[in-house]
Amino acid sequence: MGPFTDATDENRFEQEFDSETGHGRVWADYAVRGGARMILHVEAEQGLRGSGAAGRFMQSMAEYAREKGLKLFPRCSYAVAWHKRHPDYDDVLA
Template sequence: MQFTVPDVPERARFEARDESGAVAGVVTYQLTGTIIVYTHTEVDPAYEGKGVGSTLARAVMDDARSKRRTVVPVCPFLSGWLGKHPEYDNIVARSTRKVK
Protein backbone atom coordinates (compact mmCIF):
# COMPACT_ATOMS: atom_id res chain seq x y z
CA MET A 1 0.00 0.00 0.00
CA GLN A 2 1.28 3.44 -0.95
CA PHE A 3 0.75 6.59 1.08
CA THR A 4 1.13 10.26 0.25
CA VAL A 5 2.00 12.67 3.07
CA PRO A 6 0.92 16.25 2.42
CA ASP A 7 1.42 19.07 4.89
CA VAL A 8 -1.92 20.56 5.98
CA PRO A 9 -0.73 23.83 7.54
CA GLU A 10 -4.22 25.10 8.37
CA ARG A 11 -4.53 22.10 10.72
CA ALA A 12 -0.82 22.13 11.76
CA ARG A 13 -0.33 18.52 10.75
CA PHE A 14 0.93 16.16 8.10
CA GLU A 15 -1.54 13.53 6.94
CA ALA A 16 -0.71 10.09 5.55
CA ARG A 17 -3.35 9.30 2.93
CA ASP A 18 -3.93 6.01 1.17
CA GLU A 19 -4.72 5.60 -2.55
CA SER A 20 -8.40 6.42 -1.96
CA GLY A 21 -7.54 9.62 -0.05
CA ALA A 22 -8.49 8.27 3.37
CA VAL A 23 -6.41 9.58 6.27
CA ALA A 24 -4.35 6.68 7.65
CA GLY A 25 -2.36 8.69 10.18
CA VAL A 26 -1.15 12.13 11.21
CA VAL A 27 1.79 13.95 12.77
CA THR A 28 0.89 17.21 14.49
CA TYR A 29 3.34 20.06 14.89
CA GLN A 30 3.99 23.56 16.17
CA LEU A 31 6.07 25.83 13.97
CA THR A 32 7.93 28.92 15.19
CA GLY A 33 10.30 30.45 12.67
CA THR A 34 12.72 27.70 11.64
CA ILE A 35 11.95 25.47 14.65
CA ILE A 36 9.37 22.73 14.21
CA VAL A 37 8.15 20.73 17.18
CA TYR A 38 6.55 17.41 16.29
CA THR A 39 4.05 16.87 19.09
CA HIS A 40 2.07 13.72 18.30
CA THR A 41 1.87 10.82 15.87
CA GLU A 42 -1.33 8.86 15.47
CA VAL A 43 -2.13 5.97 13.14
CA ASP A 44 -5.70 4.83 12.48
CA PRO A 45 -6.09 1.31 13.95
CA ALA A 46 -7.15 -0.03 10.53
CA TYR A 47 -3.68 0.87 9.21
CA GLU A 48 -1.51 -0.32 12.09
CA GLY A 49 1.38 -2.55 11.07
CA LYS A 50 1.38 -1.23 7.49
CA GLY A 51 4.29 1.20 7.82
CA VAL A 52 2.21 4.36 8.19
CA GLY A 53 4.14 5.61 11.22
CA SER A 54 7.52 5.16 9.53
CA THR A 55 6.21 6.72 6.32
CA LEU A 56 5.01 9.74 8.28
CA ALA A 57 8.27 10.01 10.23
CA ARG A 58 10.45 9.94 7.12
CA ALA A 59 8.20 12.42 5.29
CA VAL A 60 8.13 14.99 8.10
CA MET A 61 11.87 14.72 8.64
CA ASP A 62 12.61 15.06 4.92
CA ASP A 63 10.29 18.08 4.79
CA ALA A 64 12.09 19.69 7.75
CA ARG A 65 15.47 19.05 6.14
CA SER A 66 14.38 20.53 2.80
CA LYS A 67 13.14 23.67 4.57
CA ARG A 68 16.26 23.93 6.76
CA ARG A 69 14.31 23.59 9.98
CA THR A 70 15.48 22.42 13.38
CA VAL A 71 13.36 19.56 14.71
CA VAL A 72 12.30 19.16 18.33
CA PRO A 73 10.83 15.64 18.63
CA VAL A 74 8.40 15.81 21.57
CA CYS A 75 6.38 12.88 20.21
CA PRO A 76 7.60 9.60 21.78
CA PHE A 77 7.08 7.64 18.55
CA LEU A 78 9.09 10.08 16.45
CA SER A 79 11.79 10.35 19.09
CA GLY A 80 12.15 6.55 19.12
CA TRP A 81 12.17 6.40 15.33
CA LEU A 82 14.92 9.02 15.20
CA GLY A 83 17.00 6.87 17.55
CA LYS A 84 17.17 4.33 14.71
CA HIS A 85 17.81 6.92 11.97
CA PRO A 86 20.99 8.86 12.75
CA GLU A 87 20.96 10.34 9.24
CA TYR A 88 18.70 13.07 10.67
CA ASP A 89 20.87 13.90 13.72
CA ASN A 90 22.18 17.10 12.16
CA ILE A 91 18.70 18.72 12.17
CA VAL A 92 17.45 17.43 15.54
CA ALA A 93 17.68 19.49 18.72
CA ARG A 94 18.61 17.13 21.53
CA SER A 95 18.53 17.70 25.26
CA THR A 96 20.12 15.75 28.07
CA ARG A 97 16.77 14.39 29.22
CA LYS A 98 14.27 12.25 27.38
CA VAL A 99 10.66 13.33 27.01
CA LYS A 100 8.31 10.49 27.98
Protein backbone atom coordinates (compact mmCIF):
# COMPACT_ATOMS: atom_id res chain seq x y z
CA MET A 1 0.00 0.00 0.00
CA GLY A 2 1.44 3.33 -1.03
CA PRO A 3 1.08 6.69 0.67
CA PHE A 4 -2.28 8.44 0.64
CA THR A 5 -2.03 11.68 -1.31
CA ASP A 6 -4.22 14.72 -1.83
CA ALA A 7 -3.72 15.96 -5.40
CA THR A 8 -5.26 19.35 -4.64
CA ASP A 9 -4.65 20.66 -8.18
CA GLU A 10 -6.89 17.86 -9.46
CA ASN A 11 -9.35 17.75 -6.50
CA ARG A 12 -8.52 14.09 -6.07
CA PHE A 13 -7.39 11.79 -3.26
CA GLU A 14 -5.23 8.88 -4.50
CA GLN A 15 -3.47 5.79 -3.21
CA GLU A 16 -1.50 2.96 -4.84
CA PHE A 17 -2.10 -0.68 -3.91
CA ASP A 18 -0.67 -4.10 -4.66
CA SER A 19 -3.05 -7.04 -4.77
CA GLU A 20 -2.91 -10.66 -5.85
CA THR A 21 -4.15 -9.54 -9.26
CA GLY A 22 -1.61 -6.75 -9.71
CA HIS A 23 -0.73 -3.16 -8.95
CA GLY A 24 -3.06 -0.22 -9.32
CA ARG A 25 -4.56 2.95 -7.95
CA VAL A 26 -7.73 3.90 -6.13
CA TRP A 27 -8.93 7.48 -6.23
CA ALA A 28 -11.76 9.74 -5.13
CA ASP A 29 -12.75 12.91 -6.95
CA TYR A 30 -13.99 15.65 -4.65
CA ALA A 31 -15.36 19.17 -4.61
CA VAL A 32 -14.19 21.67 -2.00
CA ARG A 33 -16.92 23.14 0.20
CA GLY A 34 -15.12 25.27 2.80
CA GLY A 35 -13.35 22.86 5.17
CA ALA A 36 -15.26 19.90 3.73
CA ARG A 37 -14.51 17.63 0.80
CA MET A 38 -17.61 16.43 -1.03
CA ILE A 39 -16.73 12.92 -2.25
CA LEU A 40 -18.20 12.74 -5.75
CA HIS A 41 -16.78 9.48 -7.09
CA VAL A 42 -14.59 6.63 -5.82
CA GLU A 43 -12.97 4.27 -8.31
CA ALA A 44 -10.40 1.48 -8.34
CA GLU A 45 -8.40 0.48 -11.38
CA GLN A 46 -9.64 -2.75 -12.97
CA GLY A 47 -6.89 -4.97 -11.51
CA LEU A 48 -7.83 -3.97 -7.95
CA ARG A 49 -11.58 -4.48 -8.14
CA GLY A 50 -12.77 -7.07 -5.65
CA SER A 51 -9.45 -7.00 -3.76
CA GLY A 52 -10.61 -4.83 -0.83
CA ALA A 53 -8.33 -1.97 -1.93
CA ALA A 54 -11.21 0.52 -2.17
CA GLY A 55 -12.22 -0.20 1.43
CA ARG A 56 -8.64 0.26 2.61
CA PHE A 57 -8.52 3.50 0.61
CA MET A 58 -11.70 4.75 2.30
CA GLN A 59 -10.15 4.04 5.70
CA SER A 60 -7.00 5.94 4.67
CA MET A 61 -9.16 8.86 3.50
CA ALA A 62 -11.08 8.96 6.78
CA GLU A 63 -7.85 8.82 8.80
CA TYR A 64 -6.33 11.58 6.61
CA ALA A 65 -9.42 13.76 7.15
CA ARG A 66 -9.24 13.16 10.90
CA GLU A 67 -5.53 14.04 10.98
CA LYS A 68 -5.96 17.21 8.86
CA GLY A 69 -9.19 18.38 10.51
CA LEU A 70 -11.14 18.01 7.26
CA LYS A 71 -14.76 16.96 7.02
CA LEU A 72 -15.97 14.53 4.39
CA PHE A 73 -19.37 14.70 2.74
CA PRO A 74 -19.94 11.41 0.89
CA ARG A 75 -22.09 11.80 -2.22
CA CYS A 76 -21.25 8.75 -4.32
CA SER A 77 -23.07 5.56 -3.40
CA TYR A 78 -19.88 3.64 -2.53
CA ALA A 79 -18.64 6.31 -0.09
CA VAL A 80 -22.10 6.61 1.51
CA ALA A 81 -22.34 2.82 1.97
CA TRP A 82 -18.79 2.57 3.36
CA HIS A 83 -19.45 5.25 5.97
CA LYS A 84 -22.71 3.57 7.02
CA ARG A 85 -20.72 0.38 7.70
CA HIS A 86 -17.98 2.26 9.61
CA PRO A 87 -19.65 4.50 12.22
CA ASP A 88 -16.32 4.73 14.05
CA TYR A 89 -15.42 7.38 11.44
CA ASP A 90 -18.60 9.46 11.89
CA ASP A 91 -16.49 12.23 13.44
CA VAL A 92 -15.05 13.09 9.99
CA LEU A 93 -18.46 13.48 8.34
CA ALA A 94 -19.73 16.95 7.44
